[in-house]
Amino acid sequence: MTALAPPDVYEGMVAWQRARHWAHVRLFDSRGNTVLTLVILAILGVLAFTLVRWFVAVADWEVVRANRRLLLVGRFPQGEEWRIWPMVLALPALTALGWGAWGQVGRRSIAAMAIFGVLILPLLTSGTGWWYVIVAAALAFVAYRLARWSWAYPQAHRWVRRCAVGGWFLALPASLILLLIGGGMETTLWGGLYLNVIVSFAAAMGAIPLGILLALGRTSSYRALRLACTMYIELMRGLPLVVILALAWLALRSFLPDLWGLDSVDLVYRVMIAFTMFTGAFVAEALRAGMAAVPAGQREAAAALGLKGRQALIFIVLPITVRNSAPALAGEMIGLFMSSTLVSVVGLTDMLQAARATTEQPDFFGRQTEVLLFVGITFWATAFGLSRLSERVEYALSGTRRNR
Template identity: 30%
Template sequence: MAFEPYVRTQMLDPKPAPVTSVGPAGWLKRNLFDGPGNSVLTLVTMVAIFLLLAHLLPWMFLSVWNADSLAECRQIIDETYGLDHSGACWAVIHDRFFQLVYGFYPSELYWRPNLTFVLMLVALAPVLFTHLPRKMMIFSALFPFIGAWLLWGGSIWTPLAALAGFALGGAAYRYGSAVNGILAIAAAVLVPVIWWIFLMGPIARGLHAVIPLGIEVVESNQFGGFMVSIVIGITAITLSLPLGIMLALGRQTNLFIVRAFSVGFIEFIRGVPLITLLFVASTLLNYFMPPGTNFDLVVRVIIMATLFSSAYIAEVIRGGLAALPKGQYEAADSLGLDYWQAQRLIIMPQALKIAIPGIVSTFIGLFKDTTLVSIIGILDPIGLSNAIRADNAWNGIYWELFVFIGFVFFIFCFSMSRYSMYLERKLNTGHR
């Protein structure tokens, strides 16, 4: 018996995908119920979340926002929701909100930290988002001096004199590079330091005596709350990245003195707890300054936090440099690039791209570690929460303050994490 071969003469119409593989049902199957084990874990997790929310949501939302004391707050809760209900007393946040944000900063001068925060966002924008005009980077470079003057106040000549130190350092490097590269780097460091320590103060005071321009002075002991955490955290994060890059490069250089200093600095800082450095900043650092120098405590803490973070950033970046294949260095040499051109154009961009998760993790840890300053007498949100709870009106309140403080820190840290993910996606040049 002869069989005739089957020859297809037309295409079959496509059939719809199975209901369990597309849409919400498909997502549930892939992510929550993909097999017996995952299904059991999903159900157990859902029950745990339900039990947690069943207790947490009534406590959070069946609460009181307006009261003058914890006793009044509990009385309102008992009268409104019954004696067996324990609701949150958010009235403490309503009552002490400005103190938690600004500390003891004069209320009539709140516009200064508010303006500083807005200007900070403007200054960070061209650094974080490259599609913005590059000319905005000029304002980003000037903002630290503007922000410090707005927060601390005083003579306008002080930030201008501090800015002049960088100009003198640039001039020293320019003229010194014509003689010797190492001499130029040393001059670029020493000239600004000498200017800032010995000359800046007298010259700024002299100019202010001739042309008195300034705003009301606010001492750093009036700083507090989230304002001081943001000032210390953002400043230390901004300064520690370039310093960490220089330390990472210094650790890999062939120059013995530079390499030895970089290695010694990194290993010493990483071997000392941050709280120890903060105690050094609060007690010992003034002994190394000229007699009569009034070195602001917040500035001392910023310096120590920057040094601490830069050591960890250096190691993270060193890991990124070590992950690059040797061919990248050879490619830079084949193009005839010198050391700094190769680092700027080829090596460092790739190393930073690899190190982005570690860098952001270090920044997040540093921002959360700003709460340690309460131990040396700076009233950050944690320190203020202790002071608020010491008040007879709010004695005995705990969870509401810590939940609010944790929520605000979460917003900042989560924003940094999301920006890290955005930057990784933007710089992802690989093929998957």
């Protein structure tokens, strides 16, 4: 006996009839529900009206337009933008390549990005900036098409994935080199959103290897090593990030000897190291959890296959660990990006600090809502893009075929 499918109530209906049926059943099926629906609709309507009115009539986005440069690159000197443009072009392309190589961008994501672009870009761009936007979008599109095309050819697909991963690893050194070559930029002039991106990027690159070493150390059978790693992790997790930053800024040099000229290291690098050390501890704990979840049978199977301890670790345990911890790691990275706004406590002008500074320009007193909202939207969009990317990677790592 085969189970019968439930009857399709929508059978033979056209779209508007379906909608009417749905509304009738879900919203207006009794007098009480009808009242409830109308009341809620009225509340939503008033809220939407207020919000739209604020955006259109009350808000004055000139504060963002006038200060867009300050918000994006801080106090970066005029005429030095060429150090930044290559990265602005490369990062969307790399993201698109990754999206294409590990999945597919849904129609909804494209629509969201388009709406976002239409709302935000006119605030941020003018003149030649539009050309960069067009080129960046075109590059991203080409990268995405290339990655999608490669699915048909396994060899090419493997290469595309390698390029996508390698690109991310090269992006940070490349951007640092661009900032420093040819006379170089004073690091105190790095700022705005670019500073947030570069600090969190550098910290992420440092924290993951550090976290792997710490997690291995903490689960090691050498007691001294285990103790040292545990102490480090607990110390870092117990200190507020602001304290660590303040220590890196002012205190270290007052009680540590000046080893290898460490005291004269530029503040931005000290901040990157502080973020790396802090995030490394959290990454280690996320990995340790992932490691604990590796089934014992996997290790036993590895041993049965004749793999030595280190081989089993590298080929069996670590891959499963990374797969288990991927969601937690992605969360750490997004958290790291959000925490990068704390660099303002050490006197660096990141995007949030720049936003605060703009509302103290006499022309823009009382415009903090607009500029803070703008910062919030920018951070949200960046974090959302990151989380979508990590979702793709999680699916790819989990081995389940889910191509969307």
